[in-house]
Amino acid sequence: MEEIEKIRLKKLIEELEKIRGKHTELISIYVPADYSIEKVREQVFQEISTAQNIKSKTTRKNVLAALEKILQELKLYRKTPPNGMVIFCGNVSQEEGRADYKIWVIEPPEKLSVKLYRCDQEFVLKPLKEMLEVKYNYGLIVIDNSGCAIGILRGKNIECIKERKSIVPGKTRKGGQSAVRFERVR
Structure with missing residues (x-):
């Protein structure tokens, strides 16, 4: 991985660390290198039907909108990139009631072996941070x-x-x- 790419990824991780959701409305998806993109689409589709059961109206709306945005992004891919992919999406607005949905799709610098789906108040960044650490x-x-x-x-x-x-x-x-x-x- 080139030094410039490492610096960009490090800055993006710092930016994502600062983002906090009001509730569990920020979604992190890690797709391993050899995993079928079609299975990821199916999982996101199932999560949409599960998210409709969320009691809080604002959380339900934010999670459903983020999942729809992820589903639209996944339609652009025919297969998983060679190193896998990482998707972060959610309502990043700091004001209550205002929607500002953003999505980040990252192809990691090294082959990704972790499969993860998490809906939380913050993005899961640990696997990406481990890739940037100096390794022996x-x-x-x-x-x-x-x-x-x-x-x-x-x-x-x-x-x-x-x-x-x-x-x-x-x-x-x-x-x-x-x-x-x-x-x-x-």
Whole structure:
């Protein structure tokens, strides 16, 4: 990720951190890289029918409007972007009774592995913040009787590079009178 993109994303996160909803009316959606955009649309559509049961009239109106806006935005996508996508939407107006619905669609700098839908008083920004943290890379080698795996640990993500199966036969579990002979062979 280029330095300019990191700075822009950092400023956007700072802007989103300042936004507070009056009630649970700010929506955060994290879509992983390999997840179907159609399933996300279906989930948002189901959330619209669930949101109609919200008792508070203003909260219901704000949540329904935000979900409709998200649904309209999702129609522009045929498939999920290569690194996944993050959507933030809600009424950001500080005045009671005034509507100012905004939507932010972000393609994260790294592959997203978290699937999340949250309707809250603030946006969920922790997974995005973790992507911006300075990360150290560690090489991992895992060995057991049946094989081994080589990978890299970047932050909290593990990327498997290679897996190998072992051709060494396991212990013989035959017994009886031949048990001593099998032990000698090993």
